[in-house]
Structures are given as C-alpha cells and as structure tokens.
Amino acid sequence: MSDSDTTSGEIRAFEPARGEADHPHSAVLRFGADMPLQLDAGGVLTPFQIAYQTYGTLNAARSNAILICHALSGDQHVANVHPVTGKPGWWETLVGPGKPIDTDRYFVIGTNVVGGCMGSTGPSSLNPATGAPYGLDLPILTIRDMVRAQAMLVDHLGIERLLAVVGGSMGGMQVLQWAASYPERVFAAFPIATAARHSAQNIAFHEVGRQAIMADPEWRAGRYLADASSPRRGLAVARMAAHITYMSDSSLHRKFGRRLQDREGRTFSFDADFQVESYLRYQGEAFVDRFDANSYLYMTRAMDYFDLAADYGGVLANAFKATKTRFCLVSFTSDWLFTTADSRNIVHALNAAGAPVSFAEIESDKGHDAFLLDEPEFFAITRGFIDAAARAVGVN
Amino acid sequence: MSPRDLAIKDLKTHDLTMREAARASSGARVDLLLIAEMVRPGSRVLDIGSGDGELLELLATTRGCDARGIELSREGVNAGVARGLAVIQGDADIDLADYPDNAFDYVILSQTIQATRRPKWVLEQMLRVGSRAIVSFPNFGFWRMRLDLLVNGKMPSTENLPYRWHDTPNIHFCTIRDFVDLVDEVGAGIERAVALDASGHPVRFNLPWAVWNLLGEQAVFLLSRKG
Structure with a gap:
C-alpha cells in the first residue's frame, strides 16, 4: 500500500479516459497483493488503487470526517476544478467553505469508485497481468465492492467512524450499503434521491445505454483502448438517453420548449432543428471527452445488481437491524427515476x-438532477441534518 | 373509572405539573407540558403532526425519550431535523399504516385529530402502533363556542381557532363527549383525562363529563389499548 501525491497525467487526445486512469490528478492509495479487494462476483481484485480528494482538516478526535459518494457520471472531484473539463466540482453547490457541508468544519473525502475511470481501478486501468488496459477482463463489480474499497481507504486515513456518509442516486446506494455493512462506522447516513434496489424500468434504461455502446463498431468487444480507438458515438447516445431520465418533462419544457436552434424555421431535414436536440448532442459529446465507455458499462451494471434486501433474506429492515446510525432521506417531487415511493420504501424499512x-x-x-442543482430547501435540510449530527458527537 | 374518579386522580399529579410548568417557564405550550408529563421517562414516542419539533425536543430533553415525529409540512420537517430529531414528512391519514405493531410506547396526536380525514381510523392505528395514545383537541362543546353559535348564528371563530368555515383545515370537530363516545367505539380505555379551561389550567372540579364539556376549552386524553 502506498500513497502518491497529486501527479500530472498526460491527457492523450485519442484516449481521453486513459489520461486519468493510472496516474490521476488526485491523491492515490495503492493496495498491493497483501490487501486484495474481495469481490461479490467471487475472487479478488489485486493490486488495485483508489483515487481520492480531501477538503478541510481532520480534527484531533478524527470525528469530523464526511464521505461523499458519487453518482454514475461523478467522481472524486466533488469541490475542486475538474482536471479534465476545467469545470467546477460536481457538488460545489453543497460542499465547500461555508456551504451546507462546510469544509471549514468538516473533513470531506471524495473518492472515485472502483470501476470508475478517474484514477480508481477500472476497466481503463492497466491490467498488470497483461500490460494492457483491463477492458472486459475486469471482474464485474457491485455497489458493495465499491463500498468495501472505500472502507479500506477510510481505514488508511485512520478514521474509525465517519460523521456522515452522503450521496445521491448511485451514491445513495453506496450510503445505504455503508449503513448496512458498517453500521458502527457511520454516525449519520444521508441517502438522497435513491432506492434500495434498481427498478425494472431503470435497468431497462441502462440496458439501452449499454447496447448503444456495444453496438458502436469502435467498441471492438471492449478492447478499443488497446486499439487506440473509442466508441464515441455509442457512449454519446447512451449519455443522451440517460440525460433525458435525469430531467423532467416540465424542466425540459421550461428550458427548451419547442424552440428552434439558431434558425428561423424547420429545415425539413434530420439536423438538430430543436434546441433540445442540440442540447442533448452537446451533453453526449461533452461526456465522451471525460468518461470511459467500459466504465459506463461496469457502473450501470453495479446499479442494476443493487438489491439491498436480497442480501438480507428479502427483508430490507433486516439490513438495518439494531442500527444506531441516524438517517435522513430526501427525494424530489419531479424525480421519476428515483421516486419518492423509492425513498419511502427505505423509510418504512x-x-x-x-x-x-x-x-x-x-x-x-x-x-x-435536482440533487446536483441549486435547491435551497435541499440545502437547508442538508445543513440541518449534518450540523445536528456534528453537535451530537461534539464536533465544533 | 368514572370521570369524577379520574379528575380526583389527576388533581394530585397536575398541581405538581403546573408548578413544574411555571418553573420551566420555557414558553412551551401548556398542553405540551401536560402531555410530556403523561409520558413515562425513557419511552419510545411517536408524535403525529410534530410541527417544528417543540414537543419532541421537550420529550427528548426532559423525559429522556426516543421521540420520533410525522409532519406534513416540509418546513416543519426541516426545523425538526435541524434540532437533531427524527421527523418524517408524511400524512397521518395515510402513513400510520406503514408503522409496525407496537413500535412505540406512546403515540401522540396533539391538536390535530380534528384535521384528519379519518379520525377513527387514525385513533385505531395509534393504538395499534403504540400501546398508549395521547390525544389533545379543542373542545367544540366549550361554552363560548355554544354561545357564539347561539347568539351570532355563525360558525364560531376563536383565538385558538381563527379560521372561517370554508378555509379551516379542521374538518372533524368534536366535543369532549363525542370523543369519549369514539374512545368507547374503538374499544380503548381512558387512563387519564384532563380538561383545560380558557386560561390553559386544568378544570379543578370533580365533575361529570357534561360539565367538563362546558368548561374545557381543550382536553387531553391518555388512552390505552384494551386487552
């Protein structure tokens, strides 16, 4: 196991995702053969590494640490400028000095999940056995595998108990898994816009995305990195389809309506006449420049396989038996991907x-997408919940 | 036990409670102090319609209770969460069904039963989820209400109940006697009952229900499941 400080990874134009895969612009924790990651699929992942960012200062009692778990398209760059896109961190609205998760008071950890493409071991990482990127040779990973790896990082940081584990969507699944797997290590759990199991509808959407990637001839049975190629079209289509599910009918209507893109009238062609088409194409293109297609396959699969109750005899309540962790769940009225009913199901358990x-x-x-955006009511409950937890454990 | 006996029993404890209340001078509502006093220390309590969490915090800090809330408004939930309380945004008329049997020692419904769509169902659920229920409500049999209706011929509107008939959330008003009938109907036992007069003090006479029904502006009942 070894640490390396922020290293500069050259971003190679023809394979953008590889740029951060092995030597990311992040702290990296490497686990050698003596510390393999046990996998739900059977076997182990070894060696492996976790890329992470930290914000704020761990207090002497090591009681003010908050772990942020990212969603499908997120990463460890929670509250700093993203090294690939140059854009602000994906949760800078919520995390930072004076923000609801206040980095002046709390020690905040962002990590890239295993299976990701921003420096934690994933399909774009080099497979030490072959010297080439893993591609589909990487074992299938689960949400529980991701959390197990995070626990090893938290161990390394010398943190016995996290003040809070926070995340939305796939990140919320990790929060639930943390609370179920390590109840004594989580004082407060804050799962946002998530579910205890992925619905048939959500699995179906993911399958559309995966098929779009795999139907792209440049995917090359997952070996595109070795061939210096990239299934850009497929990944972009997957992202476009997924992006629709992150918005609501009314937000699409409010943003775009039926407005035309830089033109007076219809062109009677298949150009992107409508603003909404142009927007989706842009979203797809932008995603391809920072995300690895195989990572998209692995992470959507991990979400599909998530069914917390199934690991506890089919009874979700058993996952939280005798827990002392305090929970706060949040859903958003117009979220049709992870609905209020999904959150209430967890609340009942x-x-x-x-x-x-x-x-x-x-x-x-x-x-x-509301959980990533400027939602004052959401910020208020976040601040209230986190600060109350901090008071309860005596964090100033 | 007759109301007369209940009142005698209450007099002893409640004189003390009111003194405590005066000492506390925390600005807490009198009916909330009265409810808190009815709850055995260290119990598991569910407060339905927990508002900003005032009663929950009172129960947690002064009675050492594990106190949870259900609250309809998100503002109320936010306020409760910021106090470090466990509050679920929900509707008593629907969400009580989702709680397991015997999950709580007490289920409290403070000044809310008149706003539920199904008061009887709610009361039954309270006594399923908890072994005891505490219900406080405004008494529509209070003499001023009767006088108001008699003299003005209009739906009464008071300081505590300022709404007009068409904009009130209070859709199921009852009197103390009506409530006692409902308690009978759902087969619950009355362990204690206190009527509070207009100044928020317990009615200090050992009198039959009919008199309480006139003099009490509000009432607090401690109920238990029979059998």
Missing part, C-alpha cells in the same frame, strides 16, 4: 428496524 430516520420530499421540477 428503517421504521420497522426502529432506526432514527427523517425524510423530506423537496418540491422541484428539475427531475432527478
């Missing part, structure tokens, strides 16, 4: 388990 749980449904027309 926590009630049945006797766990202290709060729940709020935030009014928003921004769909699933």
Whole structure:
C-alpha cells in the first residue's frame, strides 16, 4: 500500500479516459497483493488503487470526517476544478467553505469508485497481468465492492467512524450499503434521491445505454483502448438517453420548449432543428471527452445488481437491524427515476428496524438532477441534518 | 373509572405539573407540558403532526425519550431535523399504516385529530402502533363556542381557532363527549383525562363529563389499548 501525491497525467487526445486512469490528478492509495479487494462476483481484485480528494482538516478526535459518494457520471472531484473539463466540482453547490457541508468544519473525502475511470481501478486501468488496459477482463463489480474499497481507504486515513456518509442516486446506494455493512462506522447516513434496489424500468434504461455502446463498431468487444480507438458515438447516445431520465418533462419544457436552434424555421431535414436536440448532442459529446465507455458499462451494471434486501433474506429492515446510525432521506417531487415511493420504501424499512430516520420530499421540477442543482430547501435540510449530527458527537 | 374518579386522580399529579410548568417557564405550550408529563421517562414516542419539533425536543430533553415525529409540512420537517430529531414528512391519514405493531410506547396526536380525514381510523392505528395514545383537541362543546353559535348564528371563530368555515383545515370537530363516545367505539380505555379551561389550567372540579364539556376549552386524553 502506498500513497502518491497529486501527479500530472498526460491527457492523450485519442484516449481521453486513459489520461486519468493510472496516474490521476488526485491523491492515490495503492493496495498491493497483501490487501486484495474481495469481490461479490467471487475472487479478488489485486493490486488495485483508489483515487481520492480531501477538503478541510481532520480534527484531533478524527470525528469530523464526511464521505461523499458519487453518482454514475461523478467522481472524486466533488469541490475542486475538474482536471479534465476545467469545470467546477460536481457538488460545489453543497460542499465547500461555508456551504451546507462546510469544509471549514468538516473533513470531506471524495473518492472515485472502483470501476470508475478517474484514477480508481477500472476497466481503463492497466491490467498488470497483461500490460494492457483491463477492458472486459475486469471482474464485474457491485455497489458493495465499491463500498468495501472505500472502507479500506477510510481505514488508511485512520478514521474509525465517519460523521456522515452522503450521496445521491448511485451514491445513495453506496450510503445505504455503508449503513448496512458498517453500521458502527457511520454516525449519520444521508441517502438522497435513491432506492434500495434498481427498478425494472431503470435497468431497462441502462440496458439501452449499454447496447448503444456495444453496438458502436469502435467498441471492438471492449478492447478499443488497446486499439487506440473509442466508441464515441455509442457512449454519446447512451449519455443522451440517460440525460433525458435525469430531467423532467416540465424542466425540459421550461428550458427548451419547442424552440428552434439558431434558425428561423424547420429545415425539413434530420439536423438538430430543436434546441433540445442540440442540447442533448452537446451533453453526449461533452461526456465522451471525460468518461470511459467500459466504465459506463461496469457502473450501470453495479446499479442494476443493487438489491439491498436480497442480501438480507428479502427483508430490507433486516439490513438495518439494531442500527444506531441516524438517517435522513430526501427525494424530489419531479424525480421519476428515483421516486419518492423509492425513498419511502427505505423509510418504512428503517421504521420497522426502529432506526432514527427523517425524510423530506423537496418540491422541484428539475427531475432527478435536482440533487446536483441549486435547491435551497435541499440545502437547508442538508445543513440541518449534518450540523445536528456534528453537535451530537461534539464536533465544533 | 368514572370521570369524577379520574379528575380526583389527576388533581394530585397536575398541581405538581403546573408548578413544574411555571418553573420551566420555557414558553412551551401548556398542553405540551401536560402531555410530556403523561409520558413515562425513557419511552419510545411517536408524535403525529410534530410541527417544528417543540414537543419532541421537550420529550427528548426532559423525559429522556426516543421521540420520533410525522409532519406534513416540509418546513416543519426541516426545523425538526435541524434540532437533531427524527421527523418524517408524511400524512397521518395515510402513513400510520406503514408503522409496525407496537413500535412505540406512546403515540401522540396533539391538536390535530380534528384535521384528519379519518379520525377513527387514525385513533385505531395509534393504538395499534403504540400501546398508549395521547390525544389533545379543542373542545367544540366549550361554552363560548355554544354561545357564539347561539347568539351570532355563525360558525364560531376563536383565538385558538381563527379560521372561517370554508378555509379551516379542521374538518372533524368534536366535543369532549363525542370523543369519549369514539374512545368507547374503538374499544380503548381512558387512563387519564384532563380538561383545560380558557386560561390553559386544568378544570379543578370533580365533575361529570357534561360539565367538563362546558368548561374545557381543550382536553387531553391518555388512552390505552384494551386487552
């Protein structure tokens, strides 16, 4: 196991995702053969590494650490400029000095999940056995595998118990898994816009995305990196389809309506006449420049396989039996991907388990993406929940 | 036990409670202090319609209770969460069904039963989810209400109940006697009952229900599941 400080990874134009894969612009923790990652699929991943960012200062009692778990398209760059896109961190609205998760008070950890493409071991990482990128030779990973790897990082940082574990969507799944796997290590769990299992509809959307990638001839059975190629079209289409599911009908209407893109009238062609088409194409293109197609396959699969109750005899409440962790769940009214009903299902299980749980449904027309956007009510409950947890454990 | 006996029993404890209340001088509502006093220390409590969490915090800090809330408004939930309380945004008329049997020692419904769509169902659920229920409500049999209706011929509107008939959330008003009938109907036992007069003090006479029904502006009942 070894640390390396922020290193400069050359970004190679023809394979952008590889740029951060082995030597990211992040702290990296490397686990050698003596510390393999046990996998749900059977076997181990070894050696492997985790890329992470930290913000703020760990206090002497090591009691003010908050772990942020990212969603499908996120990474460890929670609150700093992204090294590939140059854009602000994906949760700078929520995390930072004076923000609801206040880095002046808390030690905040962002990590890239295993299976990702921003420096934690994933399909674009070099396979030491072959010297080439893993591609599909990487074993299938689960949410629980991701969390197990995070726990090894938290161990390394010398943190016995996290003040809070926070995340939305796939990040929320990790939060639930943390609370189920390591109840004594999580004082407060904050799963946002998530579910205890992926629905058939959501699996179906993911399958569309995967098929788009795999139908791209440049995917080359997952070996595109070795061939210096990239299934750009397929990944872009996958992102376009997924992006629709992150928004709501009303937010799409409010943003674009039926407005035309830089033109007076219809062109009677298949050009991007409508603003919404142009927007989706841009979203798809921008994603391809920072994300690895195989990572997209692995991470969507991990979400599909997530069914927390199934690991506990089919009874979700059993996942939280006798837990002392305090929970707060949040859903958004217009989120049709991870609905209020999904959150309430978790709340009922926590009630049945006797766990202290709060729940709020935030009014928003921004769909699933609302958890990443400027939502004052959401910020208010986040600040309230985190600060109350900090008071309870004596963090100033 | 007759109301007369209940009142005698209450007098002893409640004189003390009111003194405590005065000492506390925390600005807490009198009916909330009265409810808190009815709850055995260290119990598991569910407060339905927990508002900003005032009663929950009172129960947690002064009675050492594991106190949880259900609250309809998100503002209320946010306020409760910021106090470090466990509050779920939800609707008593629907969400009580999702709680397991015997999850709590007490389920509290403070000044809210008149705003539920299904008061009887709610009361039954309370006594399923908890072994005891505490219900406080405004008494529509209070003499001023009766006088108001008699003299003015209009739906009464008071300081505590300032709404007009068409914009009130209070859709199921009852009197103390009506409530006692409902308690009978759902087969619950009355362990204690206190009527509070207009100044928020317990009605200090050992009198039959009919008199309480006149003099009490509001009432607090501690109920238990029979059998």
